[in-house]
Amino acid sequence: PSFGFLFDIDGVLVRGKTPIPAAKTAFQKLVNSQGQFLVPVVFVTNAGDCLRQIKADQLSHLLGVPISQDQVMMSHSPLRMFKRYHEKCVLVSGQGPLLDIAQDLGFCQPITIETLREKHPLLDVVDHDRRPNVLHQRFGALLTNSITLFVIPVPVAVVLFGEPVRWETNLQLIIDVLLTSGYPGNPYCHENDPHIPVLACNMDLMWVAEAQSPRFGHGTFMVCLENIYKKITGKDLKYEALMGKPSKLTYQYAEYLIRAQAAERKWKQPIQTLYAVGGSAALSQDDEIDNSWENELASAAAARCRSVLVCTGVYNPHTEVPLDTRESITEMVFHGHRDFRFEPGLVEPDHIVPDVDAAVDLVFQLENFAP
Numbered sequence: 001p002s003f004g005f006l007f008d009i010d011g012v013l014v015r016g017k018t019p020i021p022a023a024k025t026a027f028q029k030l031v032n033s034q035g036q037f038l039v040p041v042v043f044v045t046n047a048g049d050c051l052r053q054i055k056a057d058q059l060s061h062l063l064g065v066p067i068s069q070d071q072v073m074m075s076h077s078p079l080r081m082f083k084r085y086h087e088k089c090v091l092v093s094g095q096g097p098l099l100d101i102a103q104d105l106g107f108c109q110p111i112t113i114e115t116l117r118e119k120h121p122l123l124d125v126v127d128h129d130r131r132p133n134v135l136h137q138r139f140g141a142l143l144t145n146s147i148t149l150f151v152i153p154v155p156v157a158v159v160l161f162g163e164p165v166r167w168e169t170n171l172q173l174i175i176d177v178l179l180t181s182g183y184p185g186n187p188y189c190h191e192n193d194p195h196i197p198v199l200a201c202n203m204d205l206m207w208v209a210e211a212q213s214p215r216f217g218h219g220t221f222m223v224c225l226e227n228i229y230k231k232i233t234g235k236d237l238k239y240e241a242l243m244g245k246p247s248k249l250t251y252q253y254a255e256y257l258i259r260a261q262a263a264e265r266k267w268k269q270p271i272q273t274l275y276a277v278g279g280s281a282a283l284s285q286d287d288e289i290d291n292s293w294e295n296e297l298a299s300a301a302a303a304r305c306r307s308v309l310v311c312t313g314v315y316n317p318h319t320e321v322p323l324d325t326r327e328s329i330t331e332m333v334f335h336g337h338r339d340f341r342f343e344p345g346l347v348e349p350d351h352i353v354p355d356v357d358a359a360v361d362l363v364f365q366l367e368n369f370a371p
Contacts, residue, residue, distance in 0.1 A: 002269045003367050004040035004258040005030075005360075008245070008278030009047070009059070012310055012356050016209035019062045020312050022355035027063045029360050029371065035066045038371050040261040040271065042254050043067070046202040046217070046244045048075040048162040049096030051104055070257065075201035075244035076161055078253045079105045082199065082241070089153035091116065091177055093170050094161030094218075101161065109153055113170050116177070119152055120185045123176055126168040154182040157240070160200040160225075163218045171225055178229065178237075190233055197240035203337040204244070219337060226338060242339060251276075251305060273367070274305040277359045308359045309349040 007013065013023040031037055043059060052069040060067045089109040092098045102110035117124050121132040155177060164170040176184035178195040200222060206214035229237040243249050251274075258271055353359045364371070 001039040001262075001267065001367075001369060002271060003273040003275060003363065003369075004042070004255075004262070004271050005363070006042050006044045006251070006254050006258075006274055006276045006305075007356070008276075009043055009045040011208040011312055012278035013043075013059070014062060015312070018210060020355065022312075022357035023062070024064055026355075026357040026360045027065045029357075029364075031065050032371075037065075037071075037261075039369070040258045040265075040267075042071055042073055042257045042261075044073045044245060044250065044254050044276075046075045046204050046207070048094060048101070048201045048218075048244075050074075051097070051101060052077070070260070073250070073254050073257060075250075076101065076105060076159075078241075078243045078249050079107075079159070079199065079201070081253070085157050085159075085197075085199075088156045090157045090159050091155035091174070091182075092159045092161060093164055093174060095163070095165050096161075098161060102159070107159075110159075111152055111155060113164065113173050115152060116173050116184060117169065120173075120176075123173060123184060124169045126172065127166075155196070156182060157197040157199060160198065160218070160222065162202050163216065163221045167221060167224065170221075171228060174225060175228060175232065179232070188232075193233075193235060194238055198237065199241045200239055200243070202244040203242060203247070203340075205335045219335075222337070239339065242337065246336070246340070272304070275308055275359075275363050276305055277308045277356060277363075278310050306350040308351045308353060308362065310353055310355050310359060312355050 013020060030039065030041060043055070045055065047055065052072045052074055055074065056067045056069045056072045059072070083106065086106040087108055089111060090102070090107055091113070092102050092107075092110045093113055098112050099110055125131045158174055158177060160174075173184060176188075178198070179188040179190070179192060180186045181189070181192055182196055200218075202218040203222065204217035205219035205223070207217045209215050226237045229235070241249065245251075255271075255274060258274065262269075262271055351359075351362060353362055363369075
């Protein structure tokens with residue numbers, strides 16, 4: 001094969017935890033009688049609350065075909081390339097087994113918001129029932145000369161894996177860390193510019209589950225964080241890196257995984273075309289974002305990436321894209337991240353099909369590929 005598939009998961013293969021019926025049919029066409037894939041396939045998800053192996057096991061069960069963790073790309077997978085932070089302390093935000101995920105990615109000293117909260121109990125006070133007993137805290141302070149304090153390293157970066165459970169706690173403590181250079185118990189320093197690096201995974205404003213309307217995603221949490229930071233400081237929150245669909249970094253890393261599969265199977269034909277099923281192609285990122293990660297990847301080999309949108313997820317095929325981008329504010333709402341430029345040519349799909357089974361049929365027809 002001279003092509004590969006990049007499959008979205010939510011809204012394409014499943015809705016919440018319910019498989020979309022067309023998915024099993026589609027994947028029976030993609031494997032041979034031994035269960036081996038006939039073309040390179042990578043599952044690209046903006047989920048970030050579990051390890052790759054767990055997601056691979058879930059997909060294998062749902063789709064009825066064997067899937068390895070090397071075929072799964074979580075929103076945080078490109079963090080493997082950010083080796084300059086792996087030996088340093090980083091504050092991680094999200095939910096799920098955060099420390100396991102961070103350590104699997106290569107981080108040696110991750111700390112969680114909960115750990116920071118335990119160290120600085122006076123900082124998290126929105127929930128009155130979780131406020132500490134101040135008299136007890138003061139009494140404890142008198143004993144510091146005789147008690148070994150709980151010491152944690154100072155975070156030099158913040159990694160946002162996904163939306164947390166307690167938004168107010170994470171928003172508060174992340175702002176504290178950014179405005180104190182990693183020392184959240186200290187007074188704010190508004191001259192602290194630039195703040196310590198922030199790396200964010202998954203910019204989805206909304207995502208599709210079993211509910212009739214899309215649900216808040218990590219992108220909504222990021223909107224809150226960005227606006228709180230700007231309201232307090234008057235300055236924009238800056239990101240060291242943004243990853244997850246539709247970032248350029250994510251698609252480059254996904255292509256790297258596609259090429260690795262082809263090499264493992266000893267397929268000699270170079271991969272010319274990638275078909276992103278369920279997602280758009282990468283959007284243009286503002287130049288201020290650090291792109292030094294590009295050096296971590298081999299140069300891209302695929303000539304093109306085609307988007308095949310399905311009508312089982314967030315995408316609405318009846319929403320028109322304006323020809324004149326100057327009218328985009330009045331004619332449609334751009335739900336992408338603040339740091340991505342709206343370009344109709346990148347948002348508009350190459351193909352629209354009813355579901356993932358129709359997408360596989362279409363690609364086989366376009367590539368003249370007969371399994």
